[in-house]
Amino acid sequence: MKALQFSASAAKFLVLKPLGALFPSLFYKGPLATIKYVDIPEPALPGPDWVKLRTLMCGFCGSDQSLIFLKDSPTASPFTSFPCVLGHELCGEIVEVGNGVTDSSVGDRVTISPGLTCTARGIDPACQCCRAGRPGSCENTARGQMSPGMFTGICKDVGGGFAPYLVAHKSQIYKLPAGISLETASMTEPLGVTIQAVMDNRPMADDKVLVIGGGVIGNLIVQSIRALGTPCSVTVAEPSVFHAELAARAGANHVVTDGDIPGAARQMTGAESYKPILGKSIIMGGFTKIFDCVGHTDTLRAAMRAMAGGGTLSVVGIGDEVKLDLTPLWLKLQTIKGVYAHGVNLVDGRREHVFETALRFAAEGRVNLHEMVTHKFPLSRYQDMIEINMRKSANRAVKTAVSFT
Numbered sequence: 001m002k003a004l005q006f007s008a009s010a011a012k013f014l015v016l017k018p019l020g021a022l023f024p025s026l027f028y029k030g031p032l033a034t035i036k037y038v039d040i041p042e043p044a045l046p047g048p049d050w051v052k053l054r055t056l057m058c059g060f061c062g063s064d065q066s067l068i069f070l071k072d073s074p075t076a077s078p079f080t081s082f083p084c085v086l087g088h089e090l091c092g093e094i095v096e097v098g099n100g101v102t103d104s105s106v107g108d109r110v111t112i113s114p115g116l117t118c119t120a121r122g123i124d125p126a127c128q129c130c131r132a133g134r135p136g137s138c139e140n141t142a143r144g145q146m147s148p149g150m151f152t153g154i155c156k157d158v159g160g161g162f163a164p165y166l167v168a169h170k171s172q173i174y175k176l177p178a179g180i181s182l183e184t185a186s187m188t189e190p191l192g193v194t195i196q197a198v199m200d201n202r203p204m205a206d207d208k209v210l211v212i213g214g215g216v217i218g219n220l221i222v223q224s225i226r227a228l229g230t231p232c233s234v235t236v237a238e239p240s241v242f243h244a245e246l247a248a249r250a251g252a253n254h255v256v257t258d259g260d261i262p263g264a265a266r267q268m269t270g271a272e273s274y275k276p277i278l279g280k281s282i283i284m285g286g287f288t289k290i291f292d293c294v295g296h297t298d299t300l301r302a303a304m305r306a307m308a309g310g311g312t313l314s315v316v317g318i319g320d321e322v323k324l325d326l327t328p329l330w331l332k333l334q335t336i337k338g339v340y341a342h343g344v345n346l347v348d349g350r351r352e353h354v355f356e357t358a359l360r361f362a363a364e365g366r367v368n369l370h371e372m373v374t375h376k377f378p379l380s381r382y383q384d385m386i387e388i389n390m391r392k393s394a395n396r397a398v399k400t401a402v403s404f405t
Helices: 010-022 062-068 074-079 182-186 190-199 216-227 241-250 262-267 299-304 327-331 356-364 379-390
Strands: 002-006 037-040 049-060 091-099 108-110 165-169 174-175 208-212 234-235 254-258 272-274 282-284 287-292 306-317 335-338 344-347 350-353 373-377 398-402
Touching: 002 379, 010 327, 037 379, 049 108, 049 282, 062 373, 062 379, 091 182, 091 190, 108 182, 108 216, 174 356, 182 190, 182 254, 182 398, 190 216, 190 344, 208 216, 208 262, 216 234, 234 241, 234 262, 254 262, 262 282, 262 287, 262 299, 272 327, 282 299, 282 306, 282 327, 282 350, 287 299, 299 306, 299 327, 344 356, 350 356, 373 379, 379 398
Parallel strands: 208 234, 208 287, 234 254, 287 306, 306 335, 373 398
Antiparallel strands: 002 037, 049 091, 049 165, 049 398, 091 108, 108 174, 272 282, 344 350
């Protein structure tokens, strides 16, 4: 079968980083490319507790693009294995089940929570994160019965959604509600990420919230806040007018397109701005909860300076190494939280995995996911898909996806 296979090495990293800065297409075209369209065997079930899926649709995540362009920190490399088939935002149809699978059947349409956790790896006792209901942050993703890989799509033994078939452990499987579209189903994973981020830094009605970045994740942060029924004030900072308008439609009260986050803090929260002898202004007062969906040095610095005393900053975007002035951290007693993957939460009086919450919100119409999938491609046109993502605003793109139907 044809698949999109990713591979990297220290040598490729050292060669491509300088050359790719001048010629970005080298990352996905030609002999040095990190991603290639190749023939690989169809996967077989690794064991009795696994199922085989026929992929129906798979979204192209910003983390996929960062991996292809070698923008991620090498720090996470021990928890990946190459060559691997990318793709973790997927839905599919079960075509084979192991004899240890009792809750799923051939023909079921499902999505998967991509984490390759202690349960999938056959590790007992489970790590503290899995036991605490945060399997997405499993500590054993380089151990157990398969090669290293934090999640489906970066583990060479499992495969990912950018192929016609893949395998998944029964613990990863979530059945789709009746009538849900493939576009909506393929958005379950990113919605799960944002619901989890909001649950971990949940705004109250009187909070002043800032979301930095109005792309897929920023938009879904806004939708998650509104789906949870929180009427707080939400401001989105996004330079693309197209994406800022979509954020307003998603439920943002205010959008900022000029990059003036300190000005937004003054205007939206009544904060005071103070100018140091050197450097940018610092705010007293400001936003009480911030979700940085970019995660770069400039956005993190702006967030910390515009955040109120005692405020909490959730770092949702995955950037490279950053350099920060920590003065706002101690001066204003701020909290900075990491955001990653999925867990179990108490929502609407029920304790459920965030994928259950995401699918329930989609089925109940609390979120609008279908229209976010703006561009669909056959797998063979992966280079076009990458180039659309490189210029999302100009192409009026939100989420791009590979469709196998």
